Amino acid sequence: MAAHAPRPTGTPEDLGRTPGLRERKKQQTRYALVQAAHMLFLSQGFARTTVDEIASAVDVSQRTFFRYFANKDEVALAVMAEAEDYFIECLRHRPVDEAPLQALRASIVKAWRDLGNAEASGPGSITSALELMRMIEDAPTLLAAHLRRVTEQERIVVRVLAEREGLDPREDLRPTVLAAVFGSVLRAAHLSWTADREPDGPEGMIALIERHFDQLGPALAGHWRTAGPQPE
Amino acid sequence: MAAHAPRPTGTPEDLGRTPGLRERKKQQTRYALVQAAHMLFLSQGFARTTVDEIASAVDVSQRTFFRYFANKDEVALAVMAEAEDYFIECLRHRPVDEAPLQALRASIVKAWRDLGNAEASGPGSITSALELMRMIEDAPTLLAAHLRRVTEQERIVVRVLAEREGLDPREDLRPTVLAAVFGSVLRAAHLSWTADREPDGPEGMIALIERHFDQLGPALAGHWRTAGPQPE
DNA sequence: GCAGATTATGTCAGCAACTGACATTCGGCA
């Protein structure tokens, strides 16, 4: 049922319990909806796929679809959402003596790598996530929804960072600023990925991310010309 | 007609020419639409304002509205868009021997200050822009649209930075990374503004932006604890 | 197993954002 291997442990209520038939069925249709939507989106594009199509592909009413997902965007981003949750989980388990930026960087790399190793195919797999990213980038409303999600995620990062270092984010701006910077560098790497059409799988993405983070210092340095552009 | 004083000089075609009646009328209705929309949004909220209302307030058909603005979001963000254009203009006129990050920082401060000094009220003024920002933050679809606009703006910043320093952004990642970081810090400051309800005008916002940029170095430093949190 | 409370789902009606097609009117220009 869970999409990828290191699943985010779900809600606290599911302690060992078998969730019961009703709950199982719900997960089932939800999963089916994501899967169907995903396939339709990739085959005929996001905008050209109607909610009715998705619903009838799973043989439920349109109304039911909207009880599972608030809007069409949400079902498209569901897969990415799980990956993001896993990243947060990784961050929470980082050693506290690690430097904050380092912890973030290590977490994102670990998240990509784990998800990459999890399973080779299927909806919710890394490959789908990568395909999805391309799709997001040229579906305006989808991109918009995704960016909103990202900023919500950033707020969580702020909280986790603040807890980690034991300080109040309303007084100390460093968690906020660091989370913002981290998010933006990551997004730059993602954009670079979709633009350059680098064919490599997760490892290629990880390499791209690392390269971008490596430029963080140089980019913030005073004058670029004197610092030497270091041609690749 | 133009909303604020240091107007972004428009398109290259308007060299001294009086644009003719037709063109003038177009600008007029466009401006009227922005104004009406703005008032309606602030008085009754973005979601509760229909496009029909805006259109009939200016006495044009709904169809005409959609010929001026691609969607409801766009009319709301029109004011901010002009401000952003002006920022780019400021950046372009920055001395080339200035450090890149410094140029960005100085440009944004100058933009806010100039716009603040331009005019005290009226649609398209700074105060409206500030009100708008609050509105954006709690209208989900608006926020999404705004974030998309911001990333487009970031691409322009990348180009300008690359030109300034005379390098190819596809080879050297520094422009991309710096633009991303700059944008994110700015957005963090904006968020802080809307959250804390700081009542000050443009100068308050400028101060907030400066404070956030001042934390850029500390946030990226290795270990926060050893570095000393410096309580305000 | 069964009655009754919950809960998921279906159906239907409706609003609002948008779009394409076509007719009309208005400004620009000879």
Add this chain to the structure above:
DNA sequence: TGCCGAATGTCAGTTGCTGACATAATCTGC
């Protein structure tokens, strides 16, 4: 004045999304 093209209006239609209510499925206590 009279023609051309651009701006606008009208209309019909699609799609995303929501509220209200009825139905059917699950769950709970007996």
